[in-house]
Amino acid sequence: MSILVHISDIARMAGVSNATVSRVINGTAKVSEEKTRRVKEAIRKTGYNPNEIARSLYKKSSRLIGYIVPSILNIFLSEVGRAIEDEAFRSGYKMILCNSDENPEKEASYIRMLTGMNADGIIITANNEHLEEEIRSCPIPIVLMDKSADAFYAASVQSDNYTGARIATEHLIDCGCRKLVLMRGPIQYSSSQQRYRGYVDVCREHRIEPLFVSCRYSYDEGVQSARELFERYPDTDGILASTDLVAFALYKVLYEQRRRVPEDVMIVGYDDVGLSRLMIPTLTTVAQPIEEIGRLCVQLIVEQTEHGTIQQRENMLPVSLKIRETTRRKEGV
Template sequence: MASIREVAKMANVSPATVSRVINGTAKVDEQKKQRVLEAIDETGFKPNELARALFKKSSKIIGMIVPNIENPFFNELARVIEKEAYENGYRILLCNSDDNEEKELMNIQMLNQLKADGIIIMTNSSRTAQEVEKYDFPVVLVDRKFSSDKEMAVVEADNYKGGRMATEHLIKCGCKSIVCMRGPQSLSSAKQRYLGYRDICKEYGLNEQYIECDYSYESGLKQTKELIKKYPDVDGIIASNDMVAISVYKVVSKKGYRVPEDIQIIGFDNISFSWLSTPEITTIAQPIKKMGKKAAQIIIQHKKGEEIEKENVFDVKLIQRQTTKIKG
């Protein structure tokens, strides 16, 4: 690969002039600029991206840290963020933490060394949220919210409203014994969904019934079996997300329950699997495309020096499919 000195020699200019052309840091005579560009094209010279990032204090990289890359919600979100970043001249560096705090902190340090222009993070760790305060780059929390001294932008759906909508829908479907498979209560999203469920139960005079369940398919399989033992009269289940809803259907159907005749199921997120599965899953839809686009735009706007919204809460909507049926 050609060096900057070879390009300068071919263009009959100084290496400093070549650097100015590449980085756009100063005005260069048009004839000299054209000779440099032709020399770059002829030699196939590629600038050292890391060196440029250190010099300009910008790598045009947006870091994204997710707790579990196997979760389709994060896959679909990452795809939207990458598309928006690419269209604005940025690249995405995706990091999977496996819910490991140490990996998250290592990823944050790495992104800082690479002069990332910002980080979009979906962490389950309040420690990580505190650690990221030490750095100068902007941080966007997606589907999570932490109390923090640093003003971090937040992009989330109205999880409380979603919990209310899911519960009220099952009531309209005739359910009398509704169980909430609530996600980890350390997560703001899971806590708000559960509070929505709890408040509707109070309003309608229903017993509050729940079982703990992570956001994974495997957890859904295990906890559904426990749910049926604990609440044998269950006729409505609010799953912690769509993947759990799919696992719920698998377990209850194997045990001889008919869906939606005996047990009705509703998920959360509206990932593609929710309508590709059989039966198609009734769900509370998060606007994944709008949320991902907004998260990327916050980083890009911040880099431009533009004002950004710190609190970004998106509306949710009910999508009824084959796992629920309104009676009447």
């Protein structure tokens, strides 16, 4: 059945013209309250769903928000995606998820695709400088996650990664750990750079040698890096993992090596994803405000789309430490 027939059905039931139905649906002109009520009642009774593609061509808007991530296997990004979808739906938008595999060509391709679809905005976790021109020239609003927007002339939402690493390192030291190791995320990520700086600053303040192993944000990489960590630093007693997912991988290696948590080695994760509260022992971790990050990203898109401007381009959200069972104060400390 065509779009015209659908509109005709609604118009016939409501006793109005096709043009009036179109005006109510698209909000393109003022319609009396009575006629609007009759049209909406007819829409409710028939379950009519306006063709979003047709509306996007007419209004230059598809009510779509793109979400481009380097990996959908990243639990933190998946949970943020859920928050984005919830807020988008609540605001009358739909979310499209795009997985780039950290490939700049795929990221650029997705930006062009979403632009061609008349998307109302794009939320992206992009950590390669090759996208600068693509983002700067994009005609629709873009919000960067976990990265400063200075170089890209976009809006940004990130949590306070420097402070997060500081409070995690301070906690391990307060618990009595003296051989600390950071499982550092990919250095091209600004979040990894800030966490590394926070960790190093605290270690130096306490005259503790800062140690680290590199680790990508994946479970398999976490297992490999954890094994490397204990080969290089066998007497490690405290570890700050780059993410909760990496902390889960670390715990697997500790179990294999018959090292007890927290008696022999203490662990602090990063993100506070749902699984961190389900593992045994429960994971001490730096909590990012996942729901708030998702909501704010969408609100920035909506603000730009509907008002043409935003009040604050750079947005830094606070973090907190969730102390659970993978850390505890040593006796005599």
